[in-house]
Amino acid sequence: METTAKKFNVSLLLAELLMILLALVFLVPFYFLLANSVKSYSEILSDSAALPSVLQWNNYAEAWKATDFPHAFLNSLVVTVTSNVLLAFLCSMCAYKMVRNNSRYNRMLYVALVAAMVIPFQAIMIPLVQIVSRLGVMDSTAGLILAYLGFGAPMTVFLFHGFVKSVPVDIEEASRVDGSSPYGTFFRIVLPLMQPIIVTVIILNTLWIWNDYLMPSLILQDPVLRTIPIATYSFFGQYTKQWDLALPGLVLGITPVVIFFLLMQKYIIEGIAQGSVKG
Amino acid sequence: MDLKKRSRLMQQFIFVGPTSLFFFVIVLIPFFLGLYYSFTSWNGISRHVEWTGLRNYIHIFTKDPSFLNSFWFTARFTFFGLVLTNLLGFMLAYVLTRKLFTRNLLRTVFFVPHVIGGLLLGFIWQFIFVRGFASVGQATGWSFFNLPWLGTGATSFWAIVIVFVWQNAGYLMVIYISAINNVPQGLIEASKVDGAGRMQALRHVTLPLVMPAVTVCLFLSISWSFKLFDLNLSLTKGGPFKATESVALNIYNEAYTISRFGMGSAKAMIFFVIVAIISLLQVRATKKREVEL
Numbered sequence: 001m002e003t004t005a006k007k008f009n010v011s012l013l014l015a016e017l018l019m020i021l022l023a024l025v026f027l028v029p030f031y032f033l034l035a036n037s038v039k040s041y042s043e044i045l046s047d048s049a050a051l052p053s054v055l056q057w058n059n060y061a062e063a064w065k066a067t068d069f070p071h072a073f074l075n076s077l078v079v080t081v082t083s084n085v086l087l088a089f090l091c092s093m094c095a096y097k098m099v100r101n102n103s104r105y106n107r108m109l110y111v112a113l114v115a116a117m118v119i120p121f122q123a124i125m126i127p128l129v130q131i132v133s134r135l136g137v138m139d140s141t142a143g144l145i146l147a148y149l150g151f152g153a154p155m156t157v158f159l160f161h162g163f164v165k166s167v168p169v170d171i172e173e174a175s176r177v178d179g180s181s182p183y184g185t186f187f188r189i190v191l192p193l194m195q196p197i198i199v200t201v202i203i204l205n206t207l208w209i210w211n212d213y214l215m216p217s218l219i220l221q222d223p224v225l226r227t228i229p230i231a232t233y234s235f236f237g238q239y240t241k242q243w244d245l246a247l248p249g250l251v252l253g254i255t256p257v258v259i260f261f262l263l264m265q266k267y268i269i270e271g272i273a274q275g276s277v278k279g
Numbered sequence: 280m281d282l283k284k285r286s287r288l289m290q291q292f293i294f295v296g297p298t299s300l301f302f303f304v305i306v307l308i309p310f311f312l313g314l315y316y317s318f319t320s321w322n323g324i325s326r327h328v329e330w331t332g333l334r335n336y337i338h339i340f341t342k343d344p345s346f347l348n349s350f351w352f353t354a355r356f357t358f359f360g361l362v363l364t365n366l367l368g369f370m371l372a373y374v375l376t377r378k379l380f381t382r383n384l385l386r387t388v389f390f391v392p393h394v395i396g397g398l399l400l401g402f403i404w405q406f407i408f409v410r411g412f413a414s415v416g417q418a419t420g421w422s423f424f425n426l427p428w429l430g431t432g433a434t435s436f437w438a439i440v441i442v443f444v445w446q447n448a449g450y451l452m453v454i455y456i457s458a459i460n461n462v463p464q465g466l467i468e469a470s471k472v473d474g475a476g477r478m479q480a481l482r483h484v485t486l487p488l489v490m491p492a493v494t495v496c497l498f499l500s501i502s503w504s505f506k507l508f509d510l511n512l513s514l515t516k517g518g519p520f521k522a523t524e525s526v527a528l529n530i531y532n533e534a535y536t537i538s539r540f541g542m543g544s545a546k547a548m549i550f551f552v553i554v555a556i557i558s559l560l561q562v563r564a565t566k567k568r569e570v571e572l
Contacts (some may be wrong), residue, residue, distance in 0.1 A: 016379045019371075023388040026445065028458050032411040049414035063390075090297045097294035105291075108297060116306050119556045120506055122530040124305075124545040127312035127539050128324070131304060150305020152300050182290050211396025213509050214531075227371075229398045234515070236402055243406060250403055254395045261394040265387060272450065273457035276495045 017184035034048070037247040044243050056244070063248035069223060073256060079141060079216075079227060080209045083148040084202050087156050091201075092148070092194055095160030096186060100169075110161065113154040121151065121214060129218050139221045147215055152208070156201055159275065163197040164190075196274065203264070203271035210257055228253050317545035322538050335545035345521055346546055349529035353505060356440065356525070360504035363444045365496055368451030373481070375452070376459045390449035397446065401513030404442045405429070417564070432522030435515050439523060442510060447503060451496045458492030459485060498561050505554060526550055 036044050038059060039052045063069075098106045128147065129138070137143030167190065174187045213229040220226060226234070232253045239245045261268060321328045339346050342561035371389055375382045387549060392400065393477060414423030428438050462485055470480045508527040511517060517524030517532070524532070534543030 012377060014378065015374050015377060016381065017387050018469060019374055019379065020381060023385050029403055031405055032407050044410065044469050047414055048410040049418060080378055092429055093294045094298035097291060101291065106295065111309065113302065119306065120550055120554050120559045121529065122527050123313055123551040124309040126316065126534055126544055127309035128305065133307055146301065146306055153302045157298060162397055207394060211400040213396065229396055233466040234401065247406065257394050258391065261391065269453055270455050274455040
């Protein structure tokens with residue numbers, strides 16, 4: 001008995017050490033990024049693996065200005081938050097009605113939405129730009145948000161649809177007997193019950209929209225409207241190989257989403273595990 | 280009675296209307312317009328759209344080696360991306376469901392690359408392949424680090440695979456962890472009482488029970504690697520000499536670099552059909568497995 005217990009601990013300790021080693025390997029890219037972001041250009045070229053001799057914080061000040069970071073950050077925030085709120089709000093309403101009112105239109109819409117999940121973005125991007133400009137919202141934040149609402153709808157409705165099916169109708173009927181309107185029933189009874197799936201949907205859509213490059217690059221042209229991925233892309237084109245500026249720019253670009261992840265970690269991990277079961 | 284019907288219509292309109300509208304305008308109409316453009320020689324600018332029938336499709340399959348090359352690249356990439364991400368993801372999950380002291384911290388470390396978008400990851404790794412690896416190679420003398428990582432087609436292929444696995448293994452790990460945690464401990468203990476070793480318990484108890492998660496993870500990794508774009512654009516731009524151009528990037532270049540929207544639309548439709556077939560096969564495989572369970 002004693003020997004097996006001891007053996008077990010040794011194997012556990014070995015596993016722990018191996019994993020820590022692997023984790024360090026996983027973190028090496030961040031070491032390169034951070035260490036070189038505070039080096040002078042010549043020092044980066046002479047040895048990019050060494051620790052910096054003098055910390056050049058000035059690199060960050062210049063990258064901050066060159067990427068117009070506050071603007072890009074604010075744009076990304078506005079687009080991500082607005083798209084998320086609208087997607088969660090409108091798609092939860094839509095999915096709810098589709099489950100509860102099994103009309104022919106709703107059945108057809110559901111089939112179309114599920115089928116559309118297969119459409120790769122490249123298959124719609126060319127005419128999409130044309131339609132967005134016809135609608136007069138080209139090169140605007142509103143146009144970008146509109147595009148996310150449409151392209152995000154299939155997956156979002158699908159996730160909500162699966163959840164609503166598991167919500168019992170009894171409570172809704174009780175609230176209707178108590179004199180609540182259909183709208184009141186949805187907002188006061190059903191929506192609060194949907195909280196777990198709302199969290200999942202918001203997490204999945206945030207990871208997608210915040211990091212998306214192609215959609216904003218097609219719809220936005222005005223530099224003032226740039227989101228972080230576009231600002232980073234054009235910044236890189238301009239300062240190719242000028243690593244002492246490019247690296248701090250990258251650090252600025254990844255910082256917000258990494259902080260968001262560290263703060264919301266628990267929900268993000270749970271949300272992904274849940275989303276995978278539904279999806 | 281009439282009032283009730285009107286209220287019901289109003290509800291349908293308010294609840295389902297907005298999402299339907301956005302979906303039609305942003306996805307369905309562009310999709311069918313794209314299908315139409317794929318039969319034309321439209322260049323994206325001129326008002327006149329000339330109908331050319333199947334000419335684009337014939338051209339793609341007979342006279343456009345770049346598209347077929349990008350398909351070959353994407354297929355190979357999907358194979359290695361899929362196998363390696365799932366193996367690493369499952370292995371991480373298997374070890375990190377044991378009682379390690381640092382397991383929560385470790386889970387965070389393995390997941391964090393996924394939250395950074397592919398575009399920025401590509402730029403970060405561009406620096407590491409160009410400068411970082413060279414420095415490590417000089418210090419250690421290991422030939423692995425001295426390879427021209429982004430300089431040849433073969434090494435660039437593996438460069439993208441490395442970054443892809445680094446980016447996505449942690450995400451699959453999360454899904455595998457939740458699946459492994461749902462395996463009843465009693466079953467594993469029972470198999471050990473019956474004399475099964477750790478590997479046997481893994482093969483005959485854990486693995487069959489986490490099959491639904493395997494299906495989900497395979498689906499995700501196929502779809503990610505098949506639609507590879509951001510990472511490809513920022514890490515290699517499809518180079519050197521188009522050796523690492525994914526299908527998604529090839530379509531993008533056709534439309535926006537050479538301004539052949541009709542041809543780009545035809546490529547996009549072929550891409551759509553292939554993605555659809557793969558997804559259907561995947562769903563069928565899933566259904567089959569569900570019956571078996």
